[in-house]
Amino acid sequence: MEEKKLLGKPVAEKINSMVGEKVNFLKSKGIEPKLSVVLVGNDPASSVYVGMKEKACIQLGIHSKTYRLPENTSEKDLLDLVQQLNQDAKNHGILVQLPLPKHINEDKIINTINVKKDVDCFHPENVGRIVAGNPYVLPCTPAGIVEILKYYKIETSGSHTVIIGRSNIVGKPMANILMQKAEYANATVTVTHSRTKNISSYTKQADILIAAMGKAKFVTSDMVKEGVVVIDVGINRIDADNEKGYALVGDVDYENVAPKASFITPVPGGVGPMTIAMLMSNTALAAATQNGIKLE
Ligand code: GUN
Numbered sequence: 001m002e003e004k005k006l007l008g009k010p011v012a013e014k015i016n017s018m019v020g021e022k023v024n025f026l027k028s029k030g031i032e033p034k035l036s037v038v039l040v041g042n043d044p045a046s047s048v049y050v051g052m053k054e055k056a057c058i059q060l061g062i063h064s065k066t067y068r069l070p071e072n073t074s075e076k077d078l079l080d081l082v083q084q085l086n087q088d089a090k091n092h093g094i095l096v097q098l099p100l101p102k103h104i105n106e107d108k109i110i111n112t113i114n115v116k117k118d119v120d121c122f123h124p125e126n127v128g129r130i131v132a133g134n135p136y137v138l139p140c141t142p143a144g145i146v147e148i149l150k151y152y153k154i155e156t157s158g159s160h161t162v163i164i165g166r167s168n169i170v171g172k173p174m175a176n177i178l179m180q181k182a183e184y185a186n187a188t189v190t191v192t193h194s195r196t197k198n199i200s201s202y203t204k205q206a207d208i209l210i211a212a213m214g215k216a217k218f219v220t221s222d223m224v225k226e227g228v229v230v231i232d233v234g235i236n237r238i239d240a241d242n243e244k245g246y247a248l249v250g251d252v253d254y255e256n257v258a259p260k261a262s263f264i265t266p267v268p269g270g271v272g273p274m275t276i277a278m279l280m281s282n283t284a285l286a287a288a289t290q291n292g293i294k295l296e
Contacts, residue, residue, distance in 0.1 A: 004258065006231070006265045008144070008273035011151040015277040016060060022284040022295050023061045033287035034063035035093040035119065035279075036085050040078065040104065041071035046097045053095070056276045062283055065091075075104045079112055086114040092287035093119035095279070098169070116290055119282040122168065130176045136289075137282040142174040144274025145210065145231055150184050152263065154208070154229055157186035162206035164251070165213030166193040170233055174210060199223070211251035221256040230257060230264040233271050 026033055035057055039050045050066060057064035067081060078096075085094045094117045100106050110122045118126050121139040129135050138146070149156055161178050165171040171191060178187040192202050193213070203209055203223045211219050212233035224230065234251030250267030258264050265271055288295045 004261065004263055006148055006152055006229075006263050006270060008148060008265065008270050011144075011148050012273040012277040014151065015147060015274075015281055016056075019277070019280045019284050020060050022281075022288070025295075026284065026287055026291075026293070027061070029291070029293065031287055031291050031293070032063055032090070033061075033093075033284055034065070034091050035095065035283045036065050036067065036091050038067045038069065038078070038081065038094070038096045040069045040073050040097070041101050043099070046099075050097055052276055053279060056280055057283075060280050062280060071101055073101075073104075075108065078104060078109060082109060082112045086112075086117060089290075091117070092290050093117055093283040095120055117286060119279060119286055121173070121282070127168075127173065127176075130173055130180075133180050133182070135177075137285055138177060138278070139169065139173045140275045140278040140282065141170050141212075141233060141271065142177050143278040143281075144271055145174065145233070146177060146184055147274060147278070148231070148265065148271065149208075154263065156184055156208065159187045159207040160190065160205055161187040161208040161210065162190045162192060162202050163210045163212065164192050164199070164203065164219070165211070165233075166191055167212065170212040171210075174212070213251060215251055216249050217251070217253040219252040219257060221253065221260055224257055224260055226260050227262045228260065230261045231271065232265050232267050235267060235272060 023033055037050055037053055054064050054066055085091050094113050096109055113123055115123050115125045121137050126136050163171050163175055175189045175191045178185050179189045190202050192199050200223045204225050206228055208229045210231045214234055216236035216238050230252055232250035232252040236249050237246045238249050240247035248268050
């Protein structure tokens with residue numbers, strides 16, 4: 001049934017159009033929003049994402065510069081680049097694509113990013129601000145999920161929302177956002193993960209189930225209750241008998257779970273388009289903040 005699908009595209013389009021207006025407003029004040037993206041190494045998936053970020057910036061009139069650095073870049077050289085970008089008043093956002101090569105300490109890099117330029121919301125101070133209920137920006141994927149829930153008027157207040165996965169990028173911040181005393185939050189949140197015993201006993205209780213652990217088709221129909229709202233964050237490549245030789249599937253077994261769900265995000269086309277839209281939104285907000293302007 002088509003109408004049960006929570007498509008990301010219309011939501012991303014709405015966000016993009018709002019961000020476009022904000023960018024124009026900033027430009028009218030002489031501020032040219034700019035995002036710097038740093039990619040170390042040749043991971044093909046990361047390279048695709050970085051290309052998509054560049055394209056989105058161009059579409060919205062945000063200046064962008066991408067630093068493609070070799071795999072053997074030293075930690076010191078990367079720290080130096082981050083510091084240089086911190087000091088550049090014309091640059092408002094810094095995104096260092098993760099994962100980084102093993103010889104570089106990710107925490108050290110993230111901790112060096114100026115908190116006001118941290119458009120990923122990975123810096124511990126910005127993570128702490130979410131927990132304290134006073135966020136600067138929200139991390140892009142969880143923020144995109146909140147926008148999908150808002151757009152489709154899915155009530156989170158009082159819901160039992162179960163999250164699978166405890167990553168710093170999705171699971172942990174998502175839990176902290178949804179448990180806040182705030183509009184489009186107020187959920188009772190359970191976080192499950194790879195060490196959870198009898199995970200079905202939790203997922204079956206979920207009014208809203210957020211799957212974000214990166215395992216293809218992990219969530220099966222026997223793990224959910226009738227009427228559940230399913231948000232699938234997974235993007236997994238599996239072998240397929242088609243031209244490309246692979247297919248992209250989520251963390252949810254869509255065909256079998258969809259008939260039981262009241263709403264469900266497809267993969268691709270659900271959460272995916274939201275992440276970059278929220279990155280653009282965070283960049284506009286960062287540019288405004290660094291220039292003492294408050295955007296509505
Ligand atoms: N790697 C996977 N997702 C992300 C993201 O949202 N930001 C960054 N910087 N790296 C990632």
